[in-house]
Amino acid sequence: MLALRDVSFEYEGAQAVDGITASFDRTQLIALTGPNGSGKSTLLKLVANVLAPRAGEIAFDGKRLRDWPAKEYAKQVAYLPQDPDPTFSMRAIDVVVSGRAPFLGRFAWESDSDYDEAEHALALCDAAHLGGRYLDEMSGGERKRVFLARVLAARPRLILLDEPLASLDISHVQQFSALLRDIVDRTGVTVIYATHDLNWAAAYSDRMLVMQRGSLARDAAPSEVMQPEVVRELFGFDAEAVAMGGRSWLVPKVEKSPS
């Protein structure tokens, strides 16, 4: 489906993504992690066709990204930036139906079937009841669901989410992670999402990509990444592995226990 070969990008001289090679062929939930500034957002933007690589090649279905007509590519790959915020508050259903934009002709308006798709997408995100509400009347968790429905509304084959779990409380992080898992399993879409939450990423995803200073430091199953020595090397974080419920969780090593 998606193949990256030696993809690089720099912002005015600062290398952001450096020679990344990876391929994505199966329906999977993929967590993209790495320290702040390691290039996760840039990588997602490159795959989303928001930025063009300075070197290397991205291909989708064997066709180079720059050979795809932008609207056709947008039907295959949907991208959700971090914290999208429309200038004027909108009803959730209008937000979601705008995800159908790649299918609209120049003067066309959304048809009933576009609204059906939007409602279907809202239902998939357990947000059917939010359709008529305005964004500024919603909690952070509800907004996230609406925007997830928006990227689903185009029925893409690949979804890219930039830190969808940021600013959610711990119970919403779990709910939203479970929702992503559920959507991948039910619809067959592949989701790549950037996240800082290693434990939840490992608990729900099939594969973890770890970036470090623009390079892909690891591309492996969660169990391989979730090792204290790996996390120390990649994140500079001292952790202990605790086995619980058949999987391993990383907990911080506290030097001195507070007394």
Add this chain to the structure above:
Amino acid sequence: MLALLLAIALIVASSVGATNVSWRAALSGDETARAILIGIRLPRALLAALVGATLAVAGVTFQTLLRNPLADPFILGVSGGAACGASIATAAGLARLPGVVPGIAFAGACGATAAVFLLARRREYTDPTRLLLSGLVLNAFFSAVILISFGVSRQSDLTAALRWMMGTLFGATWSDVVLLTVLLLIAMVTLATIGNDLRMLAFGEDDAKSRGVQVERVKVIGFITASIVTGAAVSVSGIIGFVGLLVPHLIRLIWRRDFRFLLPLCALGGGVLVVLADLLSRVVVTSSELPIGAFTAVLGVPFFLSLLRRNR
């Protein structure tokens, strides 16, 4: 509903004035009534509608493009450029020649737009923040030039220049009406063709790009279209404030918030507001005319505030 309101406003506005004449008399062949209604009042009312429509359309376009609810058609220096051109023409003693002030004002508006655009563009990217800043700085520069030109203008020319700066539709002609109609139609068709893309900008440029929108192209087309029609409206009517800022917000409060709905509704709403404001400016004090810009605010602001209170 808005279209009906506009039609009523136009009929009322053309029926009311310093001289008492009726449409019935004009239609039954009274030459004086005809001359007043068709030669003076109707073109003036129509021009008011067109100017209002143009400013509101430009306003909603700038708000959408800049993703800024405080944007109005004059924010990028279009009005400043026009006023600067007009005041220099006045200082040079050219104001009394017919057609000179509108012509130079339009040239000033285009010059200001081009300057703002060149300042804000780098590496084939038009930065909204840089656009706003360039507009702000140029407007400040233009006010300086205007003040200097006023200082060297003759007293008799100054009154006319001031009236123009505050917005007036005095002396509207059918040729103004035709010109602005054509420009407004072209602008609305152009904006409608990029309407689907403009709407997507509400979610941010990265998001729009990922949806297949050619963001730079849409921005350039939108800015240039809105700036040119604003320049044309300003050159025939002077500077009428509040319409371009207020009407899009009014429409958003009453109806929906999608650019494609806003475009035609703002055109009608802006038309209604300026026709009524112009009517008031003519009838409140019969001995002279008061600035229209004051009445767009007098009419629009209370209405807007009551809507704002009711909505939340």
